[in-house]
Amino acid sequence: MNIALSEQQSLALRRLLEAGLPLAPRPFQVLAEQIDASEPQVLEQVRLWQEQRLFRRVGLVVNHRALGFAANAMLVLDVPDALVDEVGRRLGQAPGISLCYQRPRRLPQWQFNLFCMIHGRQRDRVEAQVQELLEQHLLDDLPHQLLFSTHLFKQCGGRFAPPTGARVHG
Amino acid sequence: MTASSLARRLIDQFQHGMPLCAEPYRVMADALGCSEAQVLDCLQHLQVAGTLSRVGPVFEHTRAGSSTLAALAVPEERLHQVAARVSQYPEVNHNYAREHRYNLWFVLTGPNRAHLDAILQELEHDTGLTPLDLPMLTAYRIDLGFALEPTP
Numbered sequence: 001m002n003i004a005l006s007e008q009q010s011l012a013l014r015r016l017l018e019a020g021l022p023l024a025p026r027p028f029q030v031l032a033e034q035i036d037a038s039e040p041q042v043l044e045q046v047r048l049w050q051e052q053r054l055f056r057r058v059g060l061v062v063n064h065r066a067l068g069f070a071a072n073a074m075l076v077l078d079v080p081d082a083l084v085d086e087v088g089r090r091l092g093q094a095p096g097i098s099l100c101y102q103r104p105r106r107l108p109q110w111q112f113n114l115f116c117m118i119h120g121r122q123r124d125r126v127e128a129q130v131q132e133l134l135e136q137h138l139l140d141d142l143p144h145q146l147l148f149s150t151h152l153f154k155q156c157g158g159r160f161a162p163p164t165g166a167r168v169h170g
Numbered sequence: 171m172t173a174s175s176l177a178r179r180l181i182d183q184f185q186h187g188m189p190l191c192a193e194p195y196r197v198m199a200d201a202l203g204c205s206e207a208q209v210l211d212c213l214q215h216l217q218v219a220g221t222l223s224r225v226g227p228v229f230e231h232t233r234a235g236s237s238t239l240a241a242l243a244v245p246e247e248r249l250h251q252v253a254a255r256v257s258q259y260p261e262v263n264h265n266y267a268r269e270h271r272y273n274l275w276f277v278l279t280g281p282n283r284a285h286l287d288a289i290l291q292e293l294e295h296d297t298g299l300t301p302l303d304l305p306m307l308t309a310y311r312i313d314l315g316f317a318l319e320p321t322p
Binding site for chain 1: 180181184185186187188190191192193194195196206210213214216217219220221222223224225226227228229230233239241253254256257262263264265266267268269270272275276302303304305306307308309310311312
């Protein structure tokens with residue numbers, strides 16, 4: 001039976017995990033040393049977090065741009081509220097859609113409530129794919145827009161645990 | 171197995187489902203029929219090349235804290251300056267320009283909703299632009315990595 005990590009240790013562990021596992025034969029041992037804990041303690045905490053479904057996935061986090069998937073498009077649709085779950089589930093299963101979320105409208109500035117992410121190598125192919133998808137699901141009459149990314153300013157892993165001492169000022 | 175075919179198989183098979191054990195890279199190597207040293211070497215190369223951001227858990231936003239998708243409609247001549255201001259926050263992990271009146275889109279993550287509200291207010295105060303705040307309501311599909319297209 002391992003002694004559970006202190007609150008401070010588990011916060012520090014989370015920060016380390018957010019930055020990525022060391023590429024070393026015993027990565028959890030390396031992390032354990034950094035937070036003054038043992039490897040079994042760290043593994044137990046990490047498995048507990050996984051059981052609690054704190055992780056969406058565990059594995060390689062790949063930069064799709066470096067792989068040539070440069071056409072990153074966000075498809076937004078204005079779906080009647082009564083239909084959004086059904087449409088969301090259908091689009092969520094469609095090939096080529098990597099994310100499908102319902103988000104709130106912000107009227108009058110923003111009318112769209114369903115968001116899909118599509119990655120492709122070429123813009124015209126992504127456009128054709130979206131058109132086909134909408135027709136196939138009889139959604140092309142719904143108000144929708146396709147927002148291609150034109151510039152990436154920043155991309156890194158989520159930081160849920162704020163750095164020690166960091167504060168939002170004001 | 172060549173280095174590039176190993177890279178491909180690692181990306182194909184381990185964007186999720188990486189084992190949480192003392193020697194995860196050895197378990198991955200066993201599954202792929204190569205040595206642990208080859209796996210580590212390959213991952214290091216991918217990281218240096220910029221293909222691999224990192225290895226490990228991707229936290230579930232809704233359980234691991236709070237997050238939102240935010241957007242700003244920035245006058246074109248101020249876009250880079252405002253984008254740099256937004257990127258300064260460690261809480262911002264994705265920050266993209268997109269073709270739209272709302273031309274700057276970023277994901278904010280933090281320990282709780284109040285933390286995000288404070289950042290959004292600060293940004294509005296500093297830029298004079300009102301952010302759209304679009305937190306996720308329902309996930310119909312979450313990103314589990316993506317499939318590589320077959321080699322031409």
